[in-house]
Amino acid sequence: MDINVVNALTYEDFVKLFGNVVEKCPLIPAAIWSHRPFKDLADIEAHIKEFIHSLPDSGKEGVLRCHPDLAGLDLQSGTLTRESQEEQSQAGMTTLDSAESLQMYRLNTEYKERFGFPFVICARLNSKADIVRQLSERLKNDRAAERERAVEEVTKICSLRLRNIVLSDIQTKL
Amino acid sequence: MDINVVNALTYEDFVKLFGNVVEKCPLIPAAIWSHRPFKDLADIEAHIKEFIHSLPDSGKEGVLRCHPDLAGLDLQSGTLTRESQEEQSQAGMTTLDSAESLQMYRLNTEYKERFGFPFVICARLNSKADIVRQLSERLKNDRAAERERAVEEVTKICSLRLRNIVLSDIQTKL
Numbered sequence: 258m259d260i261n262v263v264n265a266l267t268y269e270d271f272v273k274l275f276g277n278v279v280e281k282c283p284l285i286p287a288a289i290w291s292h293r294p295f296k297d298l299a300d301i302e303a304h305i306k307e308f309i310h311s312l313p314d315s316g317k318e319g320v321l322r323c324h325p326d327l328a329g330l331d332l333q334s335g336t337l338t339r340e341s342q343e344e345q346s347q348a349g350m351t352t353l354d355s356a357e358s359l360q361m362y363r364l365n366t367e368y369k370e371r372f373g374f375p376f377v378i379c380a381r382l383n384s385k386a387d388i389v390r391q392l393s394e395r396l397k398n399d400r401a402a403e404r405e406r407a408v409e410e411v412t413k414i415c416s417l418r419l420r421n422i423v424l425s426d427i428q429t430k431l
Numbered sequence: 432m433d434i435n436v437v438n439a440l441t442y443e444d445f446v447k448l449f450g451n452v453v454e455k456c457p458l459i460p461a462a463i464w465s466h467r468p469f470k471d472l473a474d475i476e477a478h479i480k481e482f483i484h485s486l487p488d489s490g491k492e493g494v495l496r497c498h499p500d501l502a503g504l505d506l507q508s509g510t511l512t513r514e515s516q517e518e519q520s521q522a523g524m525t526t527l528d529s530a531e532s533l534q535m536y537r538l539n540t541e542y543k544e545r546f547g548f549p550f551v552i553c554a555r556l557n558s559k560a561d562i563v564r565q566l567s568e569r570l571k572n573d574r575a576a577e578r579e580r581a582v583e584e585v586t587k588i589c590s591l592r593l594r595n596i597v598l599s600d601i602q603t604k605l
Contacts, residue, residue: 268496268547282458288486288493291547312462313485319462322442373442373465 263301263423264294277340278418279305279411281323298423305419306412314401317408321374324411327388328353328361329375340418348380348388357385364392372400379413437475437597438468451514452592453479453585455497472597479593480586488575491582495548498585501562502527502535503549514592522554522562531559538566546574553587 266274268290276283289304309320325331325341328350337345345351353361368376376392383391395403440448442464449460463478483494499505499515502524511519519525527535542550550566557565569577 267543272496283497284456284458284490284493286493287496288489290496291489291492308487308490311487313482315462315465316458316482318465319458319460322446322461322464323457369441 260295260297274422275301275419277338278415278422279309279320279323280325280338280341280414282320285309285320298419302412302416302419305415309408309411314404317404318374320411321377321404321407324375324377326361326365326369326375327378327380327392328358329365344380344414348383349385350380350388353385357389360389361392364389364396368392368396371396372403374404374407377407377410377414379410379417381417382413434469434471448596449475449593451512452589452596453483453494453497454499454512454515454588456494459483459494472593476586476590476593479589483582483585488578491578492548494585495551495578495581498549498551500535500539500543500549501552501554501566502532503539518554518588522557523559524554524562527559531563534563535566538563538570542566542570545570546577548578548581551581551584551588553584553591555591556587 263271268287271290272283272287275286279285285305285308289301289308292304295301295304309317312320325337327345327348331337331341332345332350350361365376376395378388378391380388395406398406437445442461445464446457446461450457453459459479459482463475463482466478469475469478483491486494499511501519501522505511505515506519506524524535539550550569552562552565554562569580572580
């Protein structure tokens with residue numbers, strides 16, 4: 258990637274290209290476009306992290322609530338974003354047997370009832386077994402700690418999505 | 432509307448229902464769900480306004496950048512959100528003659544070059560002539576004043592979208 262190419266993008270092309278690096282939150286890349294010129298990819302990433310961390314607790318929870326359940330309704334009904342579909346598929350969420358599906362459903366439901374936002378984890382960095390284990394464990398956190406933990410995962414997902422975009426040919430995406 | 436029905440919604444149903452009251456910013460209704468129970472519709476509106484006003488300048492500009500141009504590419508290619516399509520249509524943006532289209536294109540382009548975000552106006556509250564006049568006038572503002580002015584319009588649009596939702600039958604939208 259040539260950062261000069263990115264820095265030359267209009268906000269419209271920038272949002273078209275990076276609009277879903279944080280799931281269903283085009284507001285965030287649209288906001289950080291204000292901070293051009295970027296030094297490099299890490300600089301873009303740093304601005305996104307800073308933006309999310311500067312949000313009030315409700316805003317952080319809002320970011321989380323824009324995420325789909327893992328192995329949830331959106332996956333079953335084919336309404337995941339392209340990025341989520343790829344990530345959930347890589348983590349084995351599309352090939353669960355009925356016992357595993359039921360377990361995910363129960364754990365997701367318990368998690369959402371407890372915290373008021375969905376369980377978010379960087380699926381690309383975790384196996385199916387890791388995901389179930391962490392979902393069970395994180396259920397024991399208090400809400401504030403879990404909010405921060407989940408936001409950390411959002412930034413990991415964002416980082417991989419950013420890398421994925423800039424490592425492919427930018428021009429083909431516009 | 433019975434506010435108790437709204438207060439009983441899961442965040443998923445709340446976001447499904449109110450997800451686009453601020454154009455392409457589901458993050459915002461998803462965030463203010465944290466403030467339930469709401470007293471009434473005005474209370475929901477107040478929380479949304481407060482959230483937007485609490486954003487840094489870049490965040491406010493991010494909200495603006497999630498809006499389409501008036502009589503722009505999205506309208507021509509049929510990729511407006513349902514809400515924007517209705518609003519632009521009501522304001523006569525779908526029936527411009529070629530001279531009017533060209534004028535809107537030129538003014539929108541000049542505005543975006545000057546401010547780095549699109550011209551946002553509550554189309555439901557303005558006629559075609561008002562829109563052209565205000566676009567020309569607001570081009571003379573400085574960036575900070577115009578950012579605040581445009582955010583004001585976002586909150587007017589939000590207010591009408593909210594009213595539109597709660598005045599129709601909530602249950603049919605879920």
